[in-house]
Amino acid sequence: MKRLLAAAAVLATLSHAAVAGDLTLFSDSNFHGNRVTIDRDAPNLADFGFNDRASSAVVTSGRWLLCEHANFGGRCAEFGPGEYRQLPGFNDAVSSARQVDRDDRGGRGRWRDHDRDHDRDHDRDGPRGGDRGGPDVVMFAGPRFEGQQVELSQDVRALNDVGFNDRATSIIIREGRWEFCEHADFRGECVVLGPGRYDMLDRMNNRISSMRRVR
Template sequence: MTTSPATPVRGAGRRGLIALATALVALPAAAQLTVYERDGYAGQALTADRPVPDLQRQRFDNRAASAVVRGGAWEVCEDPGFRGRCVRLEPGSYASLASTGLSRRVSSLRPAADLPPAAPAAERIRFFDGERFSGATFSTDQTLTQLQRHGFDDRASSVVVDGGTWELCSDARFGGRCVSFSPGEYPSLAAVGLDRRVSSVRKVAAEAPVAVDTPAVRFFESEYARGASFVADGALPNLERAGFGGRAASAEVRAGRWEVCEDPRWGGGCAILSPGRYPTVASMGLSDRVASVREAVDEVVASPVYDPRRRPQERLYQARVLEVREVRDGPQQRCWIEREPVADGAPRPNVAGAVAGAVIGGILGHQIGGGSGRDAATAIGIFGGAVAGSKVNRQAPATQDVQRCTSDQAAGPPSYYDVRYDFRGMEHRVQMTTPPQATVTVNERGEPRV
């Protein structure tokens, strides 16, 4: 068979290029995996978009400690040629591969698109005698009444639940304090009061909640409840000690009310979370990732913050604004202290001074003149001395401190705008930080979108 040069057709070249460009844009994003040599996406990195049967050729054998998966799932294996133990990584961020048991043990990797779907995870739990999945390990898929018989009594500091729901107890035969764990990663059992205190373990019903006996909040490493997770059911002044410091990007409150803060020991910005889902840090009312958490006291509860961002493939509409009301803070009170006399605080005469003055005045008057003149002078001396004496050291009027206050109307820009709008014949309300235009953007249910 022979071939001949193709004869160009006028105008076909441009149309062909346009068709090719359109096809390339329509292609889905290729699966891509980036592995890092240290936890937390630190150190040297290697990015792959095709199978790598032997990482030794890339000088990255047994070095991967964290990973980021984009565009599709990947399979990482501990031996070259995709042999040995393999783990499937779904799209997301993995700040530590320790929970998979393959930290610094990956020797080959490949996209999982051509592999059969992953089978449901076996009902298994893995124990580690160090926090953050370090140290000696022990796994089981059976109920164990006494871990002492297996050499792991009071040793577990972190666990990974690969499948099923498991109950861990502080005493043998499921006595003492017991906490249930659903599939996930738990880098520190100190958060639930079981660090190096687990003596028995058993499988329980799938619907059993995490931390049955106490309220709980689950934090996720990535937004929208993705990636590694961590469950807290008590006060944690520093999530760093639990292996989750600076990692909590979203949360789910299953029970109770929780105070989450941006700084350790409940410092910085804080917010109260009630039961619900919080897909981002901003939805929790914070500007930075969670650093400390504790169960909230009886205070005003903040409901889950509504996330107004547009969802993928969501159709948007314009709703007519009916009313905009500026809302300002209430009047502020200004107070000060004044001194004023009491109601019955008139000056009081000096009685003792009046008596002494009358005696002295009488003596002096008696020495003037003679006969009836002396008597008149004596009388005048007594009267004058009494008046003068009563004014000596006279007590000052009594006073008291009085608080006076006045109210000043709030000034400055409004705190927010209360907006009432109509969508398909139904009224809705929303609070906005800036005044709206004639319409607001909503979805098909009338929910605001930005």
């Protein structure tokens, strides 16, 4: 009987480990300074005394969404397992964090689109007005929606296939949340963006090589 209970305890621990992720944030680059380890959703890092303090991170397990505002609002980026010596574009600008692959395999996390209603107001100014039959995503080679463009509504494992590898400088997203990655097959650094108009892509400028819808 004791052996059965011990085995059950081990299975419960393994099951929890398979579900829960682990994220450590550091106040300085290169994993220096104060740190905080998170293993559950953190809607407000001020509760941990770590609001707008993160400059580097280590993701031990899971995929985590780091957002610039509390309650997962504002601009967000997704980070998979690995070491991030710096957080370009998010240095001292992370206010909330949540695991996005805990309840949905394939990286499609369950989170509320806090900016969706606001961004859809801007959506009507997209390349095809209010036509909901238009493309989900329009990528532009120039900033502020200028230059050559490509219209997409499905996952693209290699943007080289559509002649737009490492060319996107601005994006309009009409529908859904999309993950944009620096390498083909959704590898390397990635960022998740929801509906809206992004006139500059900051650190992902001219670096996007693949994209897929995550919600």
